[in-house]
Amino acid sequence: MGFSDNSKGLILAMASSAFIGSSFILKKKGLKRAGASGTRAGVGGYTYLLEPLWWAGMITMIVGEVANFVAYVYAPAVLVTPLGALSIIVSACLAHFMLKERIQKMGIVGCITCIAGSVVIVIHAPQEHTPSSVQEIWTLATQPAFLIYVAATLSIVLALILHFEPRYGQTNILVYLGICSLMGSLTVVSIKAIGIAIKLTLDGINQMAYPQTWFFLTVAAICVITQLNYLNKALDTFNAAIVSPVYYVMFTTLTIIASVIMFKDWSGQNVSSIASEICGFITVLSGTIILHATREQEPPPPVGTVTWYVSGDSMKSPEDEHLITLRSSEYYEP
Structure with missing residues (x-):
């Protein structure tokens, strides 16, 4: 007896969380080894590129992201997205045993609060319309409201890179992870377009001839490279047990905001659902503050x-x- 599509999506999403949670630890250990023999990534070094353990973490993360991408093909986002929180638990447990990074009791409370708030947001998040072509995504992406969001996102990213990173990058975890999460929200649009293009092409409707497909591919590559660079800096500078949940919370939050703006999801929701989502955002914010405030100090x-x-x-x-x-x-x- 075969698995249902939802079961396949569930298995892939859980496997994705295990791989991604493990990748944080492998990359962290690789960064530590590289930092011991060269310039640390947190201060602009790239010696980690010669460290096999970092590449093991990189490959593990790619496998996890691919599994997560395929999971969305079989199961709805409402099922797949909340399971991303499992990567936080995997990362925190492995960090405790492999990196000897201890999280305080209030940090555990903050982690649980973040997960609970994120789950509330995802549960009450509206169902989005799945575009049927790259051109349809391009039409949605060039709406005035979403163009304003893109402009605001890029402006904030530039401000974080040029002004805040040199001053606060080594002391405030939100600088590095803010860059990762903001760029990640733009990655979602591009990855979705690429996924639709591949699926339609495999079905016999070639999407490779459209310049929009290659534009989305270029944007996705730039965003992913930027995310990885600043995620490495965050892992090299801060406790992995803190980086994982904060990154998850910020990325999930900004992705949902981008989706609401682009697909106008709230236009078909009642007041109760919108209020639940807002409460979820407040819960996530509270958990993030608790996690950051209880970060293990030197x-x-x-x-x-x-x-x-x-x-x-x-x-x-x-x-x-x-x-x-x-x-x-x-x-x-x-």
């Missing part, structure tokens, strides 16, 4: 001081001699 430097007075022939007073001061409790004797 341990403070140890307390203790010993001073050596260096002299060629005799010991001198501190005012007359060069001093070498070690601030370490290991050498401190009361």
